[in-house]
Structure formats: structure tokens, C-alpha cells
Amino acid sequence: MTADPSATRGSGAGFSTRAVHEATVAMPEQRPTSVPIFQTSTWGFDSGEEFAEVLSGAKAGYAYGRGYGNPTVEAFERVLASLEGTEACFAFSSGMSAINSVCLSQAGAGDRLVASKELYGGTYSFFASVLPRYGIEVDFVDPHDVAAVEKALPGAALFYCETIANPLCSVADLAALKAACDRAGVPAAVDNTFASPLLCNPAALGFEFVIHSVTKMIAGHSDVVAGAVCCSAKDRAALRKVALDTGGAMAPFEAWLCLRGAETLELRMGRMCENAAALTELLSTRAEVSAVHYPGLKSHPQRQVAERQFGFAGGSMFSFEIADGATAAEKWCARLRLSWIGASLGGTHTLVCHPASTTHRQVPAEVRRGAGLSDGLIRVSPGIENTEDLVADFAGAF
């Protein structure tokens, strides 16, 4: 498109005409270090034929913001595909939109999914109460019992699990699970949010769909909700089709925030992992604490899997149990001076949450305890604060 930057200049055009049409820009030849935000929902064409060719995919170009592409969003997709080592990536407006689109691209009425029973709450709700209403059944399995997974797989449209699962930070043996999927000929999807691409690249183990709530570690500053799926170019085309038909594509400003976050992921995640190691070391020595759940600890049930899969550290997320139960746990959280009580994770601020009184308060106590969530359980997402300040904060809250 060869827009004339002065199309209305001196033409005697009216006030609003000039206000709209004088706002053109010649693309600079020089490259800005920060990717510009192409904050536009629609694009111009030189002819109707060109418009049609771009819409049909016969010609490269941009048409409309809902999944037809945007330079800022594509820059983020390139970055994340590179960090996960996949051919392609498609960016979504949230992690849930990414998860829902993977399911819609792979399954329809009459199909069945096999999913880990250790899932993010929103994902569990989507699988247990939304998909069945559209004729897609979901079988929940114990991801640490590969034989049980293998038994459930034949005929399934998709297998779904999480690299590190909330809130006990259990670690799925992705290589073993993928091998079972291959024997059954079932494509495999994994939510890699907690590990981030720094700790684990599930595509290297063959996973077809690597999903992120980019909201968390990757964007990293608690200022954006975003999601993405890393996959093959062919699977990306199917995801894009879902986004065109149902919405959910990422917007340009969000993509810019995600790009900025990705630049410092290694530095932030490195500090967060260090903080997790120091805090879990402190908690392990406290008499008030009955258990610490962190893949970096020798006592963690999947410590070996974590070492093999993550190479270093045990990640940033951990949880621990206050022996005296719910009231003592709530009091401990309230005595923190630096760390905040709040939802979400992976940001610069340390966040703690007491599931029994907040995120899981509607779950009956017996069900909660049955799932391994004791009344005194506290989940921690360490931020990037200085380690000694956080250690003092945690120690001071006892």
C-alpha cells in the first residue's frame, strides 16, 4: 500500500477529514530496538483484488486483527517459538483461550480426551463442565501412573497434562507420557506455564502442543493476560482457523508487553528459582512447617524426573504446609510485610496464597484433603526481590 502522507494537505479538506487522513506515517528505514506496537485492527489495500488475495492467503499481508496477523503479535510468536524450539506459535488473548482452542482444533462431538487429574482450576472446570456439554468427554487420569494413562489412551483425540502441577508442584514424566501417546497414536498437549521455556522444552520430547499462560512467567510483570501455543506450522494453521471463527487472538499492545517480558525471562526466572531454593531451605528447618513441596528438594517424589527434565534448579513455584492448620496458615500470610497475598504467579512481586480460605474455599474440606491439599497449605510464587529480604520476611512471619 503506497499511502501518500500528504493526501489531504492543501486540498481544502474539512477538519475531521484532515484529522483522520493526515495521520499517516512513512515506515522508517532504520530498525527501532523495541518492536513498534502496530495498534491497528485493520489494514489498507491498493485494490479489491489484493484484499481478496490476502484474505484467502494467496498473498502475504495483513487484513484484520482477529487472527489474520499483526506484526507486533507475530514478533512475539517468533520469539516464543524460538524459546520452545518449535516451528511455529500462535498467540492468544489468555491461557484459557489457548487451551480451549487446542481442544477445539483437535476434538469434536463424540470425541474423548484423556487429561491429567492434576490441573489448573480453570482448565479442570473447562474439561469437566464445558466440553461435555458439547459432546466431548474427558477421562481424568493420574499422570504419575503411566500404565493407567496408557490404558485410557486408545481412541482418544488428545492427551493433556501439565509439566509442573499446582499446588503441590508435582512433576509429570513427559518422556514416559509421550512414549505412551506415541504407542496409542494420540497427539499430546502440555501446559508448560509453571516450568517456562527456560526449564523445559516439551516439544523436544515430541509434544505436539506446548501451551503457555503467558500471563505468568513469560510476560512476568503482572500487567497482562495472555496465552500461546507452540506447535508445527500445520497445527498453527488449525489453531488460527479456530481463532478466526471464535475469537481469542492476541492484541498488539499485549504482544508488546509479552515481548518486553520475554527479553528478561532468563534473568527473572533465574532469580525466582534462587529465591525458591533459599525459601524452601528455610522452611525445611522450621518446626511449624510439616511439609515442603518443591521439585528442587531431595525429598520431592519426582525429584529424579525434575533433574532429568529441567537440567537445573527445581523451578520457581513451591508450596508448604503449616502444621497447625488453616487459622495458623492465614495468620502467617497476614504477618508477611513484603510478600503479597494474591492470585496468579510468575511476576516480579512475591505472591502467597492459602488455597483452603481463598481459591479452593468452595471445595468441600474432605475433597480438598483427598486431593492432598491440607488446611495449612500455602502456595508461593517467589518474585525477583533480593533473596535475603524474602528470607527475613518469611522467617519474621512465624
Ligand SMILES: *Cc1c(COP(=O)(O)O)cnc(C)c1O
Ligand atoms: C494461569 C494459568 C492458566 C490460565 O491462564 P490465563 O492466562 O489466566 O487464562 C492455565 N494454566 C496454568 C498452569 C496457569 O497457571
